[in-house]
Amino acid sequence: MNGARTLAGWLTDPPEDAGLVAGAERTRLALRALELGLPTARDEAWRYSRLEGLAEEELMLAGEGPAPTAPQLTALTPEGVRVDRVVVVNGRLMPELCEIGPLPAGVGFGSLRAMARAAQGGLKEAADLLERLDSLCRPDQRMFSALNTALAGDATGLWVPDGVRLERPLLVISLVLPGADALLTQPRLLVVIGRESQASVMEAHGGFGPTPYFCNAVSEFQLGAGARLEHLRVQRDSPAGRRVSGAFLRVEAGAHVRSHTFTTGGRSVRNEFQLELAGAGARGEVNGLALLSGESVVDNHTHVTHLAPDCESRQTFRSILAERSRSVFTGRILVARDAQRTDAVQSFAGLLLSDTARALARPQLEILADNVKCTHGATVGSLDPDSLFYLRSRGIPKALARRLMIHAFCSDMLGRVRTSEMINPLDRLVTRTLAEQA
Amino acid sequence: MSSETQQIRELAAQDYKYGFTSDIESDTIPAGLSEEIVALISRRKDEPDFMLEWRLKAYRAWLEMSVPDWAYLNVPPMDFQSISYYSAPRKKEGPASLDEVDPELLETFEKLGIPLGERARLAGVAVDAVFDSESVKTTYKKELATRGIIFCSISEALREHPELVRRYLGSVVPMRDNFYAALNTAVFSDGSFVYIPKGVRCPMELSTYFRINAAGTGQFERTLIIADEGSYVSYLEGCTAPMRDENQLHAAVVELVALKGASIKYSTVQNWYPGDREGRGGIFNFVTKRGLCEEKARISWTQVETGSAITWKYPSCILKGDDSVGEFYSVALTNNHQQADTGAKMIHLGRNTSSTIISKGISAGLSQNSYRGLVQVGSKATGARNHSQCDSLLIGDRCGAHTWPVIDVRNPDSVVEHEATTSRISDDQVFYCRQRGIKEEDAVSMIVNGFCREVLAELPMEFAVEAQKLLGLSLEGSVG
Numbered sequence: 081m082n083g084a085r086t087l088a089g090w091l092t093d094p095p096e097d098a099g100l101v102a103g104a105e106r107t108r109l110a111l112r113a114l115e116l117g118l119p120t121a122r123d124e125a126w127r128y129s130r131l132e133g134l135a136e137e138e139l140m141l142a143g144e145g146p147a148p149t150a151p152q153l154t155a156l157t158p159e160g161v162r163v164d165r166v167v168v169v170n171g172r173l174m175p176e177l178c179e180i181g182p183l184p185a186g187v188g189f190g191s192l193r194a195m196a197r198a199a200q201g202g203l204k205e206a207a208d209l210l211e212r213l214d215s216l217c218r219p220d221q222r223m224f225s226a227l228n229t230a231l232a233g234d235a236t237g238l239w240v241p242d243g244v245r246l247e248r249p250l251l252v253i254s255l256v257l258p259g260a261d262a263l264l265t266q267p268r269l270l271v272v273i274g275r276e277s278q279a280s281v282m283e284a285h286g287g288f289g290p291t292p293y294f295c296n297a298v299s300e301f302q303l304g305a306g307a308r309l310e311h312l313r314v315q316r317d318s319p320a321g322r323r324v325s326g327a328f329l330r331v332e333a334g335a336h337v338r339s340h341t342f343t344t345g346g347r348s349v350r351n352e353f354q355l356e357l358a359g360a361g362a363r364g365e366v367n368g369l370a371l372l373s374g375e376s377v378v379d380n381h382t383h384v385t386h387l388a389p390d391c392e393s394r395q396t397f398r399s400i401l402a403e404r405s406r407s408v409f410t411g412r413i414l415v416a417r418d419a420q421r422t423d424a425v426q427s428f429a430g431l432l433l434s435d436t437a438r439a440l441a442r443p444q445l446e447i448l449a450d451n452v453k454c455t456h457g458a459t460v461g462s463l464d465p466d467s468l469f470y471l472r473s474r475g476i477p478k479a480l481a482r483r484l485m486i487h488a489f490c491s492d493m494l495g496r497v498r499t500s501e502m503i504n505p506l507d508r509l510v511t512r513t514l515a516e517q518a
Numbered sequence: 519m520s521s522e523t524q525q526i527r528e529l530a531a532q533d534y535k536y537g538f539t540s541d542i543e544s545d546t547i548p549a550g551l552s553e554e555i556v557a558l559i560s561r562r563k564d565e566p567d568f569m570l571e572w573r574l575k576a577y578r579a580w581l582e583m584s585v586p587d588w589a590y591l592n593v594p595p596m597d598f599q600s601i602s603y604y605s606a607p608r609k610k611e612g613p614a615s616l617d618e619v620d621p622e623l624l625e626t627f628e629k630l631g632i633p634l635g636e637r638a639r640l641a642g643v644a645v646d647a648v649f650d651s652e653s654v655k656t657t658y659k660k661e662l663a664t665r666g667i668i669f670c671s672i673s674e675a676l677r678e679h680p681e682l683v684r685r686y687l688g689s690v691v692p693m694r695d696n697f698y699a700a701l702n703t704a705v706f707s708d709g710s711f712v713y714i715p716k717g718v719r720c721p722m723e724l725s726t727y728f729r730i731n732a733a734g735t736g737q738f739e740r741t742l743i744i745a746d747e748g749s750y751v752s753y754l755e756g757c758t759a760p761m762r763d764e765n766q767l768h769a770a771v772v773e774l775v776a777l778k779g780a781s782i783k784y785s786t787v788q789n790w791y792p793g794d795r796e797g798r799g800g801i802f803n804f805v806t807k808r809g810l811c812e813e814k815a816r817i818s819w820t821q822v823e824t825g826s827a828i829t830w831k832y833p834s835c836i837l838k839g840d841d842s843v844g845e846f847y848s849v850a851l852t853n854n855h856q857q858a859d860t861g862a863k864m865i866h867l868g869r870n871t872s873s874t875i876i877s878k879g880i881s882a883g884l885s886q887n888s889y890r891g892l893v894q895v896g897s898k899a900t901g902a903r904n905h906s907q908c909d910s911l912l913i914g915d916r917c918g919a920h921t922w923p924v925i926d927v928r929n930p931d932s933v934v935e936h937e938a939t940t941s942r943i944s945d946d947q948v949f950y951c952r953q954r955g956i957k958e959e960d961a962v963s964m965i966v967n968g969f970c971r972e973v974l975a976e977l978p979m980e981f982a983v984e985a986q987k988l989l990g991l992s993l994e995g996s997v998g
Contacts, residue, residue, distance in 0.1 A: 124588070417915070432930030435897065441925040443936065450915040450942045458936040460895075460927040 084138035084261050088114060090231055098141060098231045100192065100213060100268065106230050109219055113226035128408040128440060129379045130322065130348035134294060142233060142265035145170030145257045152255060152288060153177070155316070161501040163282075165251040166190060170258075171233040171265040184244050192235035192270060209239040212272055216300045216328035216354070224324050228266045228298040235268030238281065242274035242304065249280040249312075249499050256321065258291035267297040271311075273335075275304035280499040282312040287321035287346070297325035303335040305359060310499050311339040314509065317346030319374055326352040329366075333359025333388070340497055342506065343370040343378050344513045353382040357391035357419075368397040369493040371510065372405035373517040379408040382426075386419035386449075395426040398493055400486055401437035402517055410442040411456065417448045426456035431489055433462065433482075483514055490514075549602045553577060556704050559603060563673050563707075566680050576693035576703035583697045589859040590888040590920055591828055593802065596767060603705040603738070658722065668713040669724055672740050675711035682713055686744055690773040690810045690836070698769040698804040698830075702738050706771070709740035714749035714780070723978055725754040739770040745780035745815075752783040754981060767802050768826075774809030774817055778839065781816040782809065785977055787985055789825035789992075797855025797884075800827025807831065813839030813868070820976045822985040823850040823858060824992040832890065834863035837871035837899075844873040847973040849985070851966075851992050852885030852917070861891035861923070866902040866932070875906035878970050881917035882993060888920040893934055895927045902932035910940040911969050913962070913993070963990035 090098075091110045099106040118135050119126035148169055157165070166189070167177035173191045180189055188195060188205055192213075199206035213235075217225035236252050254267040273279055287293055295317070303309055317323055323346055331337050343349050355364045370378040384393045399407035409428040430439030441458040463485050471481035490510050497503050548555075556577045560570040585593075662669055668679060675683050693703040714720055745751050755772075768790070776782050784807075793800025803826040809817035819833040835844030846862035864873035873893070881887040889908045910919035921938045943965050951961035967974070967986050974982045 420915075430927065432927065432932075435930055437930060438926070438928045440927070441923075441936070443921070443923060443925075443938070445910075445921040445938060445940060446918070447910070447912070447920065447940050448918045450912040450917070452912070452940055452942070454938075454940040456921070456936070456938045458923070458925050459934060460925060461933040462930040 084140045086138060087118065087135060087227070087264070090139075090141055090264070091227070094231055095141065098233060100229050100232050100235055109226045110230040112220060113223050113230055116221075116223035116226065118223065125381065125410070128377065128406070129324075129350045130377050134322070137262060137292070137294070139264040139294060140261040141231065142170035142172070142256075142263055145172065145255075146259070147174070148177075148255050148257060152257070152286065153253065155286060157251065157253065157284070157505075159505065161505070163249050163251045163501070164189060165253060166236050168234070168236065168252065168254040168267055170256060170263065171267060173234050173236070181248070184246065186239075186241035187244060187246065188237065188239040189250055190237065192237040192268070195237050205239050205241065209237050209270065209272055212300070212302055213270055216302065216330055216356075217298050217326060222326070224296050224326060225298055228268055228296050231264075232266040232268045235270060238269075238271040238279070240273045240277045240279050243276050244274065245278040246280070249282055249501055251282045251284060253284045254286075254297070256287040256293050256295055258289055258293045260291065262291060263293040265293065265295050267295065269297075269299040271299070271301045271309070273301070273303045273307040273309050276306040277304065278308040280310040280312070280502075282314070282499075282502060285313070285315045285317070285323070285325070287317040287323075289318060290320055292320040292347075293322070295321060295323040295325070297323065299325070299327045301327070301329045301337065303329070303331045303337055305332045305334055307332070307335040309337045310497070311337065312497065312499065312502055312506075313339070313341045314506070315341065315343045315346065315349060317349060319345065319347055319376070321346050322348045324350045324352070326354070328354045329364065330356045330358055331362040331364050334361045335359070336363040338365040338496070338498065339367065340493070341368045342509065343368070343372070344509070345372065345374070345376050346378075347375065348377045348379070350379040351381070353380075353384075355382070355384045355393065356387060357385065357393060358387050360388045361390045362388065363392045365394045365496070367395070367493055367496050369490060369510075370399040370407055371490070371513045371517065372399065372407065373402040374405060375403075376405045377408070378406075380410070382411045384411075384413045384424065384426075386413070386415045386422045386424065389418065389420045389422070391419060392423045393425070396493065396496065397428045398431070398489065399429075399439060400431045400433065400489065401439060402433040404434070404436045406438045406440075408440045408442075409458070410444070412444045412446065413454060413456070415447045415449050415452050415454065419449050420451045422449060422452040422454065424452070424454045428458040429489075430460040431462065431486065432460065433486075479518060483518060486514055487511065550599045551577070551601070551603055551705065555603055559705055559707070563676075565673070565676055568684060569676060572688065572693070573704050576700050579694045580697065580700035580704055583694075583700055586697055589830055589890070590886060590922070591830060591857050591859050593828060596802070598701070601767065603707075661721065665718050665721070666715040667718060667720055668711065670711055672706075672709040672711045672742060675742075679711075679713070682744065683711065683742065686773070686775050687742055688773075690775060690808045691771050691806050696806060699771050699806040702740060702769045702771045702806070706738040706740040709742070709770075711741075712743040712751060712753065714745045714751045716746045717748040718746075719749065720751040723752045723754050737768045739768075741770070741772040743773070743782060743784070744775045745777060745782050747777045748779040750781045752978060753785070754978060755784065755786045767804070769804045770806070772805070772807040776809060776811050776815035776817050776842075778812045779814045780812075781818075783818045784809070784820070785981055786819075786821040786823075787977075787981055787988065788821065788823045788829075789988060791827075792825050792854065792856050793827040795854050797827070800856070801825065802828045803831065805831040807833040808836065809834065809844070810836045811839055811842035811844060814841045815839055816843040816845070818845040818847070818976070819862065820847045820973065821849070822973070822977070822988065823848070823860065824988050826858075827856060829856075829858040829860050831860045832863055834865065835873060836865045836867065837873065838867045840868040841870045842868055843871070846873075846875045846877070847976040848877045849880070849970045849973045849989070850878070850887060851880040851989060852882065852887045853992055854883040854885060856883075856885040858886070859888040859890055861889045861908075863892040864894070864904055865892075866895045866899040866904070869899060870901040871899055872903040875904070875908070876972050877906075877908045878973055879908070879910040879919055880913065880966060880969070881910070881919050882913040884916050886918045886920070888922060889938075890922040892924045892926070893936070895929050895932045895934060897928040899929050900931045902929060902934075904934045906936040908936075908938040909969070910938070911966065912940065912942040959993075962993060966990075966993060
């Protein structure tokens with residue numbers, strides 16, 4: 081086991097077994113990450129993310145971690161529902177905890193390293209999947225993507241061939257369980273859904289304990305023509321944890337993707353979404369709900385690009401901010417010249433529950449085609465005193481009335497989830513988080 | 519297109535042949551910028567010592583600043599050493615009376631409904647020759663003076679009311695505010711000064727048109743308006759005809775101070791030369807406009823922007839006092855190769871402050887039109903309220919419309935709403951109008967005017983009529 085080093089230290093001399101690519105390509109990406117460097121407060125797009133001091137911090141590169149306790153696992157697993165799951169602890173896949181049932185022919189789900197071995201053994205699907213690694217997350221321009229590819233221990237891969245409908249949701253549980261030393265972990269997910277196929281994938285991220293950690297997650301999704309995907313992501317970080325997570329989605333003609341992210345804490349969480357509507361009639365939905373208290377900061381960045389005509393995109397973000405928490409939403413819709421008849425909607429609503437909470441919204445439209453319908457809206461406010469009074473006048477105590485109203489504010493987001501097995505667990509998560517914060 | 523509109527279009531597109539011919543050399547100082555030049559400007563204007571110090575400080579600050587590059591604009595690099603920073607007062611060799619002016623130009627004025635006196639000024643006629651400006655000037659000056667209102671050029675104010683100017687100049691837009699504001703502070707040549715005493719309601723709309731010396735104030739204009747407690751003033755700024763100007767760069771600063779219970783309404787119709795159809799020439803308009811509201815004060819910005827090759831302008835309200843109100847109504851129209859990056863800033867500091875932003879952007883041709891704004895609610899601004907609405911209209915498939923609002927809320931008991939839409943004139947709307955015998959261009963003009971109605975309604979009556987016609991004229995040739 082190596083000792084703790086700074087990010088730059090790991091990148092200059094990466095350990096042998098780290099990285100998702102081999103040899104020269106890994107060296108190139110590590111150098112590229114060094115060259116791009118960590119963003120500073122002077123970078124407009126990163127002004128509000130709390131990454132200060134990260135460059136100097138001595139971190140352990142995640143490796144073998146302790147076995148998670150049952151509550152740590154169940155906290156993120158829907159109860160009473162049969163799912164196929166992969167469990168990753170500190171960036172390593174834990175085969176003994178994975179439960180993968182019989183999957184339809186041609187579907188691959190599991191460790192990307194194992195798939196790489198299968199590809200060497202001549203499995204065409206595995207080779208096809210590996211080929212798509214890094215095709216969306218722009219490692220040459222985005223430091224965190226290069227860092228992930230160069231240093232990640234393993235990744236989870238999902239390959240769904242053309243015309244396959246997956247009945248059960250797939251779950252990827254990714255836990256950070258730091259010991260005494262601060263930790264660097266890099267979960268990675270690569271999903272390729274074939275033409276006319278359908279799947280539902282949930283990423284459950286959790287961080288535990290008082291030790292600081294930095295989690296750099298990258299997820300890439302490619303949808304073939306006519307495919308359907310629902311992507312759910314739950315992030316429960318400890319107050320010592322910092323996270324940068326990127327979701328990169330590319331949607332071909334007639335395909336639909338829905339992506340929902342639930343964030344419930346962390347010292348600083350940055351969620352980046354890149355949605356490319358690449359084929360005519362594609363549809364993409366990106367939703368985010370953040371329930372924050374303490375000193376937590378969530379920084380949501382979306383970048384939706386309409387490249388083809390007749391596409392539709394929806395972005396809905398809600399933040400509930402208690403105590404000294406802070407939420408940033410920077411949403412961008414870019415409509416390319418050829419993307420006629422685009423229909424794009426973006427909305428952010430912030431609910432401030434304390435005098436010291438803060439919400440910042442920067443909804444942006446960049447439109448180069450003329451036949452488009454684009455709207456964005458942003459509102460920030462507090463609980464409506466009249467509604468609160470109404471509930472109290474019916475004998476509901478103030479604290480409960482507040483919670484009811486906050487829950488109602490969230491239910492709009494829960495209502496957007498289509499994977500029925502997941503709605504109840506998510507609702508429980510919201511209820512529990514609200515109770516904890518109250 | 520009818521022959522009439524064709525004619526106007528050609529007229530609007532042709533080179534400007536009249537007026538503003540040459541400056542008498544002795545009035546223009548050599549090109550370039552240095553401490554000596556700044557001192558020279560201050561000396562020529564016979565300014566008090568504190569002004570020279572202030573200008574020099576601003577100049578030194580400016581040297582350390584760099585040209586802002588964050589806007590969605592493609593600004594060609596400018597050589598600040600090749601500009602002559604003082605060229606006023608100008609002596610012009612123009613036509614002696616309106617009779618000598620090209621009748622076609624007069625017809626354009628007629629179309630726009632420009633008042634007779636202003637027509638002469640715009641055509642470059644020395645106004646005194648055709649229009650008894652002295653009498654107008656003295657009549658209104660006398661009336662204003664009886665109420666204690668001061669309305670004069672800023673140089674005059676510096677000579678006659680240095681204590682007022684010293685107290686407020688630079689108090690809203692500090693010299694280090696931005697690159698262009700610093701430049702303006704160092705070299706501004708002239709501008710307007712208004713002071714409305716306590717409890718006085720200014721009986722007339724004050725306008726740069728009334729003040730003859732405002733015509734030549736050139737590229738670095740400085741405006742300072744102070745409305746003392748409980749007073750009201752409506753100020754009109756702008757030029758309302760297709761005026762040409764040899765100056766490439768305009769960097770003006772406007773400061774408004776609304777003391778307790780005062781109200782300032784500031785209206786602008788800006789139609790500087792936008793450059794030709796190929797995007798050659800045209801004015802670069804970099805303006806810093808900001809107002810400070812004390813308790814229960816109100817500042818309202820209304821602007822119709824159809825000119826300039828590049829517009830960079832973000833009128834702002836600092837709502838410092840409790841119960842103060844800020845408003846911003848804007849129509850920005852860009853055509854051909856024009857670029858506009860404009861919007862509003864509302865900084866809520868006091869309690870129960872409210873602000874409204876209504877912005878309408880219209881892009882046609884190959885133009886790029888951006889709304890960029892900030893709504894900030896400070897932690898003490900309990901009960902603050904903001905409503906922003908930014909609508910964009912696209913005409914043609916090669917233009918761009920962009921929106922970059924920033925909303926920063928640090929107080930829970932505040933409500934901030936932002937809405938934006940982007941759309942185009944639908945074929946159905948145009949078809950409906952044409953079916954009823956309305957020409958396509960008229961239909962478009964009508965639809966655009968409907969789109970801007972909320973903003974035009976905020977303009978003083980005579981300005982509104984002009985602005986409507988201006989919108990139609992600026993869109994000539996962009997459809998069909």
